[in-house]
Amino acid sequence: MAYFNPRKRTEVVVDASPVGLGAVHLQEQHHQEWTPVAYASRALSAVETRYAQIEREALAIRWACKHFHLYVYGHEFQVVTDHKPLVSLFAGSMRLAPPRIKRWAVLLQPYRFNVIYRTGVNNPADYMSRHPSSKSPEGSHEQDEERTEVFMSMVVESSCPNALTATEIGKATETDRVLTHIREALENRSWKHFLGRTRALSPDEKTAMQGMWRAQDELSIGGKGLVLRGRRIVLPQSLWSRVVELAHQSHEGAAKTKARLRAKVWFPGMDAQVDALIGKCHSCLITSCEPRGCPVITEPPSHKPWAKLSMDFGTFPDGRLTAVIIDTYNKFPVVEVLASTSFENVRPMLDQHSRCLASLKKSEPTMVPPFQGQEFKTYLDGLVIRHRRIMP
Numbered sequence: 001m002a003y004f005n006p007r008k009r010t011e012v013v014v015d016a017s018p019v020g021l022g023a024v025h026l027q028e029q030h031h032q033e034w035t036p037v038a039y040a041s042r043a044l045s046a047v048e049t050r051y052a053q054i055e056r057e058a059l060a061i062r063w064a065c066k067h068f069h070l071y072v073y074g075h076e077f078q079v080v081t082d083h084k085p086l087v088s089l090f091a092g093s094m095r096l097a098p099p100r101i102k103r104w105a106v107l108l109q110p111y112r113f114n115v116i117y118r119t120g121v122n123n124p125a126d127y128m129s130r131h132p133s134s135k136s137p138e139g140s141h142e143q144d145e146e147r148t149e150v151f152m153s154m155v156v157e158s159s160c161p162n163a164l165t166a167t168e169i170g171k172a173t174e175t176d177r178v179l180t181h182i183r184e185a186l187e188n189r190s191w192k193h194f195l196g197r198t199r200a201l202s203p204d205e206k207t208a209m210q211g212m213w214r215a216q217d218e219l220s221i222g223g224k225g226l227v228l229r230g231r232r233i234v235l236p237q238s239l240w241s242r243v244v245e246l247a248h249q250s251h252e253g254a255a256k257t258k259a260r261l262r263a264k265v266w267f268p269g270m271d272a273q274v275d276a277l278i279g280k281c282h283s284c285l286i287t288s289c290e291p292r293g294c295p296v297i298t299e300p301p302s303h304k305p306w307a308k309l310s311m312d313f314g315t316f317p318d319g320r321l322t323a324v325i326i327d328t329y330n331k332f333p334v335v336e337v338l339a340s341t342s343f344e345n346v347r348p349m350l351d352q353h354s355r356c357l358a359s360l361k362k363s364e365p366t367m368v369p370p371f372q373g374q375e376f377k378t379y380l381d382g383l384v385i386r387h388r389r390i391m392p
């Protein structure tokens with residue numbers, strides 16, 4: 001153990017187990033020699049034990065910063081976790097994070113820290129998280145937890161499709177075999193054996209299980225027993241077709257139907273189900289004529305110098321007008337400063353380069369004066385140059 005010194009480098013090592021949270025506050029005494037300054041641990045409340053593992057690990061960061069507030073507030077420090085997904089979440093990409101973690105990230109904004117990953121074997125907080133000192137959290141934690149759960153209820157209510165209630169989705173979730181496995185995996189951190197439990201399931205359920213397994217880092221359990229992916233409700237299979245039909249009621253085509261669904265709900269294969277339904281819907285096919293982009297026409301390359309030129313006007317930063325001729329073969333530029341874009345002003349430039357222009361096959365000026373004028377056309381015709389106008 002060492003005394004706290006505000007000038008020394010600080011790190012807070014955190015860990016979470018299914019029963020508690022642990023944290024060690026360390027400071028670097030000499031080069032790479034880290035000595036503990038303070039230890040802390042606490043048991044999880046009944047509600048917190050049902051959090052997903054990633055949420056418990058994030059809660060450990062939130063609680064450790066609050067607990068060591070006097071030591072860490074106003075200083076730069078690093079937080080060490082053995083849960084790798086948290087590193088990228090706290091590095092900035094919170095968009096897909098579970099709502100609880102988003103809330104804690106906001107509450108952690110006054111602290112200046114970065115999260116780094118170190119394997120669990122070297123984590124000194126691991127023992128304390130498994131053998132927490134206090135049986136239950138103190139008052140402030142209870143208040144914090146209550147507010148987090150109120151926030152989660154708000155998230156669930158706002159993500160409910162208008163034609164369904166959270167209670168209705170909750171009841172269907174309880175009887176859904178895949179979501180029952182998901183909830184168990186989230187509560188027990190047992191993703192390792194998760195896919196091994198699919199034997200009794202139907203092929204559709206197995207596909208759904210794999211889809212959810214791939215999104216495991218974004219899943220969490222919200223209020224009323226619902227499973228969430230980020231802020232969106234993960235729907236039980238019994239409601240999939242009903243919700244897709246509700247989103248499709250106004251017949252606005254695939255893109256808008258998907259956008260409407262994605263705003264609130266998610267289930268594996270949601271896009272494919274929308275495509276299948278809309279592919280058969282006559283009204284959608286008639287009304288949603290999605291604009292197709294213009295085809296890109298690639299110009300065949302020029303095979304020798306001065307065979308094909310492009311010409312246009314531009315201005316220097318000081319406002320002077322310039323005429324530019326570019327050889328499309330080697331990008332060789334000819335630049336002249338002109339008084340105006342009238343043919344009388346452009347002609348001396350063309351005359352000056354007439355030796356090269358005499359061998360021209362094509363020029364590609366844009367549709368500005370003098371390019372659409374008769375004088376320019378006659379001049380080029382005289383030199384046997386093919387002229388093609390293109391959009392600027």
Ligand SMILES: [Zn+2]
Nearest residue numbers: 251281283284
């Ligand atoms: Zn339709």
